[in-house]
Amino acid sequence: MNKIGISAKGRKMIEALRISQNPETLAAEGMSPDLQQALLEVGFLEKHEATRPPQDLFDTFSGWRSQKGMLIDPVRIGSFDQAIRAQVGPADRVIDVGTGSGILAMCAARAGAEKVYALEITQMADWAERLAATNGQSAVQVVRGDAALFDAGAPVDLIMGEFAGLWLLEEWRHYAAFVQVRDRWLKPGGRVIPRASGLFLSAVDSRRLSYERGWGFFDAPVQGFDFSDVLISGAYRPARYILTAEPKDLVCTHEIARFDFLNGTERDYLFTTEARFDYPVAGMFHGFVGHFTLDLAPGLTITTGTDGRETCWHQSYFPMPAMAVPAGGAVMARLRSFLTPDTQVLKFGITVAGPGQDLDHEAEHVFSLE
Numbered sequence: 001m002n003k004i005g006i007s008a009k010g011r012k013m014i015e016a017l018r019i020s021q022n023p024e025t026l027a028a029e030g031m032s033p034d035l036q037q038a039l040l041e042v043g044f045l046e047k048h049e050a051t052r053p054p055q056d057l058f059d060t061f062s063g064w065r066s067q068k069g070m071l072i073d074p075v076r077i078g079s080f081d082q083a084i085r086a087q088v089g090p091a092d093r094v095i096d097v098g099t100g101s102g103i104l105a106m107c108a109a110r111a112g113a114e115k116v117y118a119l120e121i122t123q124m125a126d127w128a129e130r131l132a133a134t135n136g137q138s139a140v141q142v143v144r145g146d147a148a149l150f151d152a153g154a155p156v157d158l159i160m161g162e163f164a165g166l167w168l169l170e171e172w173r174h175y176a177a178f179v180q181v182r183d184r185w186l187k188p189g190g191r192v193i194p195r196a197s198g199l200f201l202s203a204v205d206s207r208r209l210s211y212e213r214g215w216g217f218f219d220a221p222v223q224g225f226d227f228s229d230v231l232i233s234g235a236y237r238p239a240r241y242i243l244t245a246e247p248k249d250l251v252c253t254h255e256i257a258r259f260d261f262l263n264g265t266e267r268d269y270l271f272t273t274e275a276r277f278d279y280p281v282a283g284m285f286h287g288f289v290g291h292f293t294l295d296l297a298p299g300l301t302i303t304t305g306t307d308g309r310e311t312c313w314h315q316s317y318f319p320m321p322a323m324a325v326p327a328g329g330a331v332m333a334r335l336r337s338f339l340t341p342d343t344q345v346l347k348f349g350i351t352v353a354g355p356g357q358d359l360d361h362e363a364e365h366v367f368s369l370e
């Protein structure tokens with residue numbers, strides 16, 4: 001019997017379906033209204049009230065593997081708990097946007113909150129409910145579903161959420177839900193956790209990183225053979241890589257964006273900026289390492305950078321073609337975060353110009369953040 005498998009066109013359609021789409025967008029991808037209807041009838045597609053996060057994000061957060069990966073980080077969880085103790089008072093009503101295992105909601109209840117609404121979109125909600133019960137945290141009320149649709153009935157004193165992606169921006173949809181909850185339900189003068197964040201990039205000088213994760217491998221001969229065509233053709237484009245960077249490899253660091261979670265929105269995550277990375281001594285440029293800070297409470301800021309304790313976010317390496325920079329020289333960078341117009345996937349574009357080069361004439365390297 002002949003076998004049937006997915007085609008390249010089918011893969012494209014499935015990729016478009018990572019995020020809930022308008023019927024017109026799906027039709028443009030080749031899924032006609034009749035086909036959509038047939039797939040809805042057999043249960044392959046379903047209707048969503050609002051745009052959902054990508055299904056794979058859903059799958060990730062609905063299991064213990066990823067929740068444990070977050071719970072195991074004492075910097076993250078210990079600092080959030082500390083911020084909650086500092087900010088939550090008796091009789092406070094609190095919302096936890098994206099509660100996962102329910103850990104932050106339980107911390108808020110333990111800190112004295114009268115009521116904590118723990119909102120969770122995945123089946124983890126069942127666990128959050130069960131764990132709050134076994135831990136006797138009766139102030140926690142778990143609410144299943146998209147936080148953006150939550151009705152608190154009356155304004156609350158504090159809204160929190162741990163919506164930091166690996167380089168902060170990835171979880172912009174979760175932050176968008178936080179913004180909707182905040183704008184609808186936070187009392188005037190109410191508090192948020194986290195309060196703000198800084199996004200950082202450091203220029204990197206590391207032949208090892210470039211060879212293992214960047215452009216260096218195909219730049220060098222392989223068993224004596226020239227493989228540089230692989231790079232020139234564009235067939236191999238190194239992706240963003242999560243790693244633990246060595247402080248000695250970082251030449252110069254800049255805060256490239258700052259976000260205010262009390263007043264800002266997810267649209268702030270879409271920005272274009274330029275920065276100059278100075279080389280006091282001659283060296284190589286092999287791309288950037290990214291990290292971020294979270295300002296959780298007055299006087300309590302954590303960093304995911306190499307200058308702090310290791311966290312579950314580690315650091316992000318953005319490989320770029322190698323460039324020699326003389327002493328006193330600099331790498332100019334144009335940095336741009338944007339959503340693809342069709343599938344609304346977050347990307348980060350980096351254009352660099354070394355000494356004697358012009359940013360306007362250099363190619364942009366685009367990295368997927370989702």
Ligand SMILES: C[S@@+](CC[C@H](N)C(=O)[O-])C[C@H]1O[C@@H](n2cnc3c(N)ncnc32)[C@H](O)[C@@H]1O
Nearest residue numbers: 061098099100119120121122146147162174177
């Ligand atoms: C980074 S985890 C944090 C979990 C937990 N708060 C913690 O600190 O361990 C984010 C959680 O938010 C949930 N989430 C993301 N978007 C959501 C939305 N729109 N509504 C409700 N939950 C959401 C995810 O399913 C995930 O469990």
